[in-house]
Amino acid sequence: MSAPTPPAAPKDPQFPQEQPAYGEAPAPVPAAPAKQGKLKKFLGIVVMLIAAVAVKFGIAYVFNSPVHAEAGDCVRVTGSENNPEVDTTDCTDKDANYKVLKVVKDTFDVNACTVGEAALAQEWDAEKFVLCLDPVKK
Template sequence: MSASPPPVAPQFPAPTAPAAPAKKGKFKKFLGIVAMLVAAVAVKFGIAYMFNSPVHAEAGDCVRVTGSDNNPDVDTKDCGDKDANYKVIKVVKDTFDVNACTVGEAALAQEWDAEKFVLCLDPVKK
């Protein structure tokens, strides 16, 4: 007598993840390209403008002015900061006329977008 073979367990196909539709893949790729383009434009224009933009200080603020007369570099500083070398006495709006400041003050013409103004400055007394 021969033994019958043991019963075989039914075999089911291995579960597979459903294939993503081709449209989603193309849409993600398109969004990735758009995001890279937006980032490139932001880097080219936005970040450069942010770091090279003039200081829009108000009266009472202190600043550090370095660079040449024709190309000054201005940074806002705390008035107690050792690097602060001028205090903004007043801001004259809608002009580049550095003579709008009173005698004895330094003047610095600035432009912020379409807004133009002159910072009237006095040296910080240390």
């Protein structure tokens, strides 16, 4: 003789899982991925912090770094006397307005240049130097 089967439980949309048959163990419930969610959130924050640091220091260095011109290079100097902007350029470029005569390293002393030469002191972090410039004759 076999045991009578229990009546089928009505299906409730809130509980879509089937009820186990009489005498069967209930199916294991998967664990909630709480640890995985916290790990993803933590890694996301770490990535954002690294990106912020890279932007703060990396981009600032690229766009605000001094011109590393050498003697014989031409530059275009624009901006005010107190805040000049210097870009290296080809000497044949129409925008080139100065030629670098010499570079004096580890100083801000603009008097290191010969009288009559323009001098431009540059600094970035611990690096400092003076560009001695001569106007380009066109």
